[in-house]
Amino acid sequence: MNSVYDKKWSIYQVVMIIVCCLAIVITLIPILNIVATSFSGKNAIAKGIVGIFPVEFTTEAYEMVFKNSGIVRSLFYSIFLTVGYALLATFMTILAAYPLSKTDLKGRHVFQTIITVTMYVSAGTVPAYLLIKNLGLMNTVWALVIPGMISPFNLIILRTFFAGINKALYEAAYMDGCGEWGCLFRITIPLSLPSIFTIMLFYAISRWNGVTDVLYYVNKPDLYTLQYQLKLMLDSLTIPYKPEEMATMQITPENVKSSTIVFAMVPMLLIYPFVQKYFTKGVTIGGVKE
Numbered sequence: 001m002n003s004v005y006d007k008k009w010s011i012y013q014v015v016m017i018i019v020c021c022l023a024i025v026i027t028l029i030p031i032l033n034i035v036a037t038s039f040s041g042k043n044a045i046a047k048g049i050v051g052i053f054p055v056e057f058t059t060e061a062y063e064m065v066f067k068n069s070g071i072v073r074s075l076f077y078s079i080f081l082t083v084g085y086a087l088l089a090t091f092m093t094i095l096a097a098y099p100l101s102k103t104d105l106k107g108r109h110v111f112q113t114i115i116t117v118t119m120y121v122s123a124g125t126v127p128a129y130l131l132i133k134n135l136g137l138m139n140t141v142w143a144l145v146i147p148g149m150i151s152p153f154n155l156i157i158l159r160t161f162f163a164g165i166n167k168a169l170y171e172a173a174y175m176d177g178c179g180e181w182g183c184l185f186r187i188t189i190p191l192s193l194p195s196i197f198t199i200m201l202f203y204a205i206s207r208w209n210g211v212t213d214v215l216y217y218v219n220k221p222d223l224y225t226l227q228y229q230l231k232l233m234l235d236s237l238t239i240p241y242k243p244e245e246m247a248t249m250q251i252t253p254e255n256v257k258s259s260t261i262v263f264a265m266v267p268m269l270l271i272y273p274f275v276q277k278y279f280t281k282g283v284t285i286g287g288v289k290e
Contacts, residue, residue, distance in 0.1 A: 033052055034261050034262060036052055036053055038061050038062070038261075039057055039058065039061075040056055040058070041055065041056025041057070041058050042056075042252045042255070045252055045254050046252070061258070065230075065256070065259050065260060070221060070224065071226070071229055071230070074225060074229040075226050075267075077223075078225045078227070079267065081207065082204050082207045082208045083204070085144070085148075085203060085204070086200045087200070088145065089145075089148065089151070090196060090199055093154055093155050093158055093199060094189065094196065096150055096155055097155055097158035097159040098162055098180075098184050098188060101162035112156075125216070129216055129217070132147065137217070138218075139217070139220050139223065140223075141223060143213065143217035144207075144210070144214065144217065144223075147213065148203075151203070154202055154203070158192070158196070158199055161195040201271070204271070208227070208267070209227060210225065210227065211225070211228050211231060214227075215228065230260040233256075234256065234257060234260060
């Protein structure tokens, strides 16, 4: 019996493999260059000979980052904030998407239109700042959580996924006496885990990379996120230019910038392998066929 591996590759398959390999290489080269620059010496960087491997290996840039007293504290704070925000925002999005996925909900199209409009029309920075100030959320962690609690884009994605679940499952649950809360937690959420984890990852990335809201709403150093703390360090970075000091220092501003990029990028990269399986899992994890 011939297996699928015995078949010859078509020209289309060969072309697609080449294109995918090129895309991977184009994506990896800048990342590898940033990592190599963060570990390279000042002379190699000045000569422009750093490629994807470090030249004149040094770790002084990372030592400078870790010597900053607020970096480690802001790292753990940012992790706690990101995890809490992602969980809370995802839960709120589920609660909003579930009723909107029901075709018998009165005013469903009106709510969907209002939500869609907010994707294109924003009140602006000043009204948002005044709202946060009048609500008494300035210099609190809630100023970084509540404004972005529900993303219209994520809400529409999740609502569409919920609407695709077979209605026969809900009808069977209703006949057994199950209510809406029971249907949500026993049918909708278990069948929508791939979509839910994807939305959660979107929320986590948006919070992890967020800097603007910290700049606007927070003045307490204890509430500075890692991204903002790294920004402050780069803004106050001073490299000595006296010959006797430069002779003993092996780093340049490019070193420090690259090391901060790597430092802020690694936590998110560590999460992807654990969430990747939910991207590839199909919607056939349960359900019935018509």
